[in-house]
Structure formats: structure tokens, C-alpha cells
Amino acid sequence: MSDFNIGDIVVRKSYGKDIYFIITEINNNNDGNPIYTLRGLLTRIEADSSGVDLLKQNPRLVDQDKQKFLQKTQQALVAQSLSRRLYGINRSPGRPGSILHIDSSKEFLDICVNHYKHSKIDCFGHTVAESQQPSIVREMLERYKPDIVVLTGHDGLKKGDVDLKSLDSYRTSRYFVQSVVEARKYEPDKNKLCIFAGACQSYFEAIIKAGANFASSPGRILIDCLDPSIVCEKVATTDSRMFITPWSVARLTKSGTKGIGGINTRGHLKSARNSLRT
Structure with missing residues (x-):
């Protein structure tokens, strides 16, 4: 039986828990052990992993990190726009x-x-x-x-x-x-x-x-x-x-x-x- 389910949010221990992934697919390898297909939650990366390398994450805490990430991204885009205006690099009409x-x-x-x-x-x-x-x-x-x-x-x-x-x-x-x-x-x-x-x-x-x-x-x-x-x-x-x-x-x-x-x-x-x- 699989320790994880499709839709679970996980990190990989071998990569320092650096990226949040969502499990999108589960298949078995030749030994019958589950292999999990992972897709990045905030980056456009796809990978696969055995269950032993994965740690399940608290969805509520992940969502908080996600909102912080999106907020920082939006702030950076707004700052770029303000910088262009400050230096007179406005969008042409x-x-x-x-x-x-x-x-x-x-x-x-x-x-x-x-x-x-x-x-x-x-x-x-x-x-x-x-x-x-x-x-x-x-x-x-x-x-x-x-x-x-x-x-x-x-x-x-x-x-x-x-x-x-x-x-x-x-x-x-x-x-x-x-x-x-x-x-x-x-x-x-x-x-x-x-x-x-x-x-x-x-x-x-x-x-x-x-x-x-x-x-x-x-x-x-x-x-x-x-x-x-x-x-x-x-x-x-x-x-x-x-x-x-x-x-x-x-x-x-x-x-x-x-x-x-x-x-x-x-x-x-x-x-x-x-x-x-x-």
C-alpha cells in the first residue's frame, strides 16, 4: 500500500527539502514499489521519486508559504513598473x-x-x-x-x-x-x-x-x-x-x-x- 496519495504535497529529503511538489501520479517499479510523479507547486519542474525520499507537508503551512511567494513576486513586478516610470521608460500608447x-x-x-x-x-x-x-x-x-x-x-x-x-x-x-x-x-x-x-x-x-x-x-x-x-x-x-x-x-x-x-x-x-x- 502506498504511503502517499495523489494530491499530497511533499518535499524531497535528498534535495534539502527545497521545493514543494504535488503528487500527480503513482506507478510501481519492477520490484513493485511505488514511484511518485511530482510536479512543482511554485516552479515548472517535473520529477519522480521513491517514497523513502519524500516527506508529506502540512497543506495549511504550504499555502501560507505560497501566498508569501506570490505576494513577493507581485511586489517585484510592481517595483519594476515603478522603476520604469521613474526613469521615464513608460509604455508607448x-x-x-x-x-x-x-x-x-x-x-x-x-x-x-x-x-x-x-x-x-x-x-x-x-x-x-x-x-x-x-x-x-x-x-x-x-x-x-x-x-x-x-x-x-x-x-x-x-x-x-x-x-x-x-x-x-x-x-x-x-x-x-x-x-x-x-x-x-x-x-x-x-x-x-x-x-x-x-x-x-x-x-x-x-x-x-x-x-x-x-x-x-x-x-x-x-x-x-x-x-x-x-x-x-x-x-x-x-x-x-x-x-x-x-x-x-x-x-x-x-x-x-x-x-x-x-x-x-x-x-x-x-x-x-x-x-x-x-
Whole structure:
């Protein structure tokens, strides 16, 4: 009988209890012992573990930590906005680009959608498992016709000796690659459709090669649940006559340049101004 159940919140003893996980699946190994599939509660990491390495957490205390985390994140975003205003780096008047956000996590999706709404960006959100994203992304692009699409959820490197240049070493990266390929069949022009794809430790190079503008994770590190929305907010609110560098976007995120990379990308704000601000 399993010591843990689907929905339990746990930490891993071998990793210093550093990340809260929720158990999403239970399978037995060849010896008949349960192996638990884990998804990060506040980060976009997926992993698996035996029961001996797990400690169950008090949901009430976890929720308190979660609220503190979200509050700090929101405060940091507000501080960034105030800093831009202080130095005269205000958003140009006009209509921001629209965003289609496809996420395997309903909770993360809600957090990101709230961020878009706070930034007054039109957005469309759908919860879809990573494995199903390649089969639905084109239909959703045709339905909503967004300027920007986010393809995200959870990911992670598999245990053991892994080849960082093989999709087989990643838990869900192949689905992000396939989804980007399908999205580019809809719109090949990277200046007309901006694509962000990936999650924690994702195969960055393969996702970029498939046609994404931005992806995670160049340094195979964990990324924050809000990082994809921070990247796409920047794209949506940058004048369409200007280009965004990967560095300028990555520095706005918690994970930085080791977590987010990409290519120079045109903004998607349709400005009312006749000339660029210098």
C-alpha cells in the first residue's frame, strides 16, 4: 500500500527539502514499489521519486508559504513598473499584442492570466497537458489569431546519466518542440507570431531550432511559474517598430539568462505615435 496519495504535497529529503511538489501520479517499479510523479507547486519542474525520499507537508503551512511567494513576486513586478516610470521608460500608447497562453497547470495559468490582465493585455488561456499541446495548438491559433503564443507547463531532466542533446533525456521537451513546429505551420514569420515554449530544464536549443522566439532553459535550471508571462508581457507591450533582445527580456525574470533565452524579436504593441522615442 502506498504511503502517499495523489494530491499530497511533499518535499524531497535528498534535495534539502527545497521545493514543494504535488503528487500527480503513482506507478510501481519492477520490484513493485511505488514511484511518485511530482510536479512543482511554485516552479515548472517535473520529477519522480521513491517514497523513502519524500516527506508529506502540512497543506495549511504550504499555502501560507505560497501566498508569501506570490505576494513577493507581485511586489517585484510592481517595483519594476515603478522603476520604469521613474526613469521615464513608460509604455508607448497603443494596443498591446494579444496572447494565447497554453499551460498544463490550471493554477499556473490563472497566475499568468491575472498578470496579463493587470498589464491590460488581451489574453486567452487554456489548460492542456503537454502531450496534447501539439495536437491542439494550430486549431487554437486559428481560433484566436493571437500575436503571441505561450506553450508551457512542467518539464525536467530524467534521472541518471543523461545526454543533454537528446530529447529522450527530458520529460516533456519533445512536446514543446512538436508544438512549436505545429505553430510555425500556422505562421512561419517569427515577427508576426512570437512563440515562447518550455518549462524547467527544457531542451532550449531544440525548441529554438524548431522555431520559437524565446524558450527555456539554456542553463537547464528551474524557472519561475511567472517567467513565461513576464517574457510575453514585454513582447506584447514593446512598440512594433522596436526589437527586443533576449538579454533585455531575461533580466526581467527570476531565472535570468540561464533560464530564458531566444532571438531578437519585434515587439507587438501597435503604437499610436508617429515616431519612436529616443
